[in-house]
Amino acid sequence: MNGVIETQDLSKHYGPVIAVDGLTLTLSKGEVFGLLGPNGSGKTTTILMLLGLTEPTSGTVRVLGYDPARNPLQVKRRAGYLPDSVGFYDDLTARENLRYTARLNGLTRAEADARIIDVLARVGLTSVANRQAGAFSRGMRQRLGLAEVLLKQRSSWA
Numbered sequence: 001m002n003g004v005i006e007t008q009d010l011s012k013h014y015g016p017v018i019a020v021d022g023l024t025l026t027l028s029k030g031e032v033f034g035l036l037g038p039n040g041s042g043k044t045t046t047i048l049m050l051l052g053l054t055e056p057t058s059g060t061v062r063v064l065g066y067d068p069a070r071n072p073l074q075v076k077r078r079a080g081y082l083p084d085s086v087g088f089y090d091d092l093t094a095r096e097n098l099r100y101t102a103r104l105n106g107l108t109r110a111e112a113d114a115r116i117i118d119v120l121a122r123v124g125l126t127s128v129a130n131r132q133a134g135a136f137s138r139g140m141r142q143r144l145g146l147a148e149v150l151l152k153q154r155s156s157w158a
Contacts, residue, residue, distance in 0.1 A: 004029050010059035012045050019045040051081055077105055080149030086141045090134025094125055094144050097133055101148050119147040
């Protein structure tokens with residue numbers, strides 16, 4: 001397996017329901033790929049398996065060389081996922097939510113603070129960095145979610 005994301009005969013069954021059936025896929029660095037389909041077609045289940053949030057019934061999956069079911073933290077440190085509905089701690093500010101994510105990803109306080117300033121600026125949330133996330137509109141929450149994904153991108157900080 002040499003791609004950034006690779007699956008081979010990946011399947012997920014929930015009892016008699018087949019959510020994903022034999023998905024084989026290879027995505028290379030720089031490639032853009034979308035999962036399209038109606039509700040219940042396995043898009044979310046596929047993403048959950050790629051992130052190590054649910055185990056496949058059969059088949060193999062590798063994300064950046066790691067098996068998400070066996071090395072979920074390695075995958076989560078390197079992969080960004082922005083769901084339709086982003087969850088944050090509503091009683092924490094945007095900056096505090098990002099600081100929490102930075103701690104979970106092993107960043108030092110100084111490194112985290114520098115990255116947080118940058119990503120908040122990149123997504124246009126600098127002026128509301130100290131506002132509680134619970135007061136954010138849906139669009140602002142989406143931008144905070146994007147900031148969280150960007151915060152974890154090590155390659156842009158080297």
